[in-house]
Structures are given as C-alpha cells and as structure tokens.
Amino acid sequence: MKLALVRPQERYRESVVRGLRELRDEGLPWHVAVDLTAIERDFAAFVASKLADVKRDIPATHLWAIADDEFVGRLSIRHALNDALRIEGGHIGYDTVPSFRGRGVATEMLRQALPIARTLGLTSVLLTCDDTNARSIRVIERNGGVLTATKELAPNRPLKRYYEIDLTQQEPPTSSRSTTSP
C-alpha cells in the first residue's frame, strides 16, 4: 500500500465519509461531535472548511492520507501554538481510520508531514500524547521525537507526554518504511 498525503478534495467523498463514520463510532472525543449528516449533505462545504481552517487565530493545514484511492487517515499541522495547544494538541495531530490501523499508516503520515511543516516555516514541532497511547508513542519516536516532559494535567487522566521533533535535520522525503497491504 502506497500512501500519499493530499489536501482535502471532493473526489474522496465516499471513503472519507466511511472513515469519519468509523472514527466517530469509536467514540474519540474529537470525532463524536462530527456532524456526518451535514458533511454528506454538503461535502464541498466540508472540503472548503478544511482548506481554509483558522481556529482561534491558529491556521491549520489539514491533510488526508490516501492509499489505493481510499481515505485511510488524517493529519493536521497547526502553523503555530497557543496556550491551549502547548498544553494539549501541539503542532501535529493525526488519526488512522480504525480498519487501517497497525499497517504503518500513522508512521508514514507523520514522516511525510515533517517536511511540509518545515515548508511552513517551523523549525521544530511539538507533539503531545497520552502516556497510555503506546501506538502513538511508537509513531512519534520512530519519527525522531524526543521526550521533553511528562505532566499530570488532571488526577483522573493519563499522564501527558511532550515530544519535540527537530525539523532542521529533516532530509528530503524518501520512503523509510513501506506500509503493508490490507
């Protein structure tokens, strides 16, 4: 499976809706609120909103991971940090569609995103991750993430890990690992 990170486009409507439904059904807090009915009703508007996203004054570049013409994951690069993102969220966030997990999708998405972050002018990126999220920890560390801090944000929540990836050392993109086929 060859993976490409692309800007949101209407041609992926069917598999994006399917993937977003899988993510919503999984119950992750940042997906449960997604209004799939509205997205299906006006997919063009959804694409447009992803292409011009500026939340709380922080612009973001949203990218979709496409393999075999199908949406398999999503990744966002925030162009800057604010206080909230410094605590949780960082510069880059990602999800792999549940039925495509464990095949190297997130590792490859992040690998391809780093040179893009560099072209946005970032010289290092912050990634935050729960201490219990072994998969994401692996994804970040495989991409050169250096653990800089671990903090308790609330007593009833997992510890939060803070990673930094230095982009000044970024090589031009070449494939470091091939994703495995379904």
Ligand SMILES: CC(C)(COP(=O)(O)OP(=O)(O)OC[C@H]1O[C@@H](n2cnc3c(N)ncnc32)[C@H](O)[C@@H]1OP(=O)(O)O)[C@@H](O)C(=O)NCCC(=O)NCCS
């Ligand atoms: C975290 C997430 C993005 C990983 O996506 P993925 O495409 O399955 O990740 P990959 O296949 O690239 O890599 C996962 C790594 O974790 C390893 N892994 C898989 N299951 C694991 C487990 N239970 N414990 C430890 N490591 C595990 C894999 O072996 C792989 O490491 P490897 O490359 O050394 O073999 C995905 O699980 C997800 O979308 N989770 C929900 C959203 C989320 O947590 N986003 C990140 C927020 S920080």
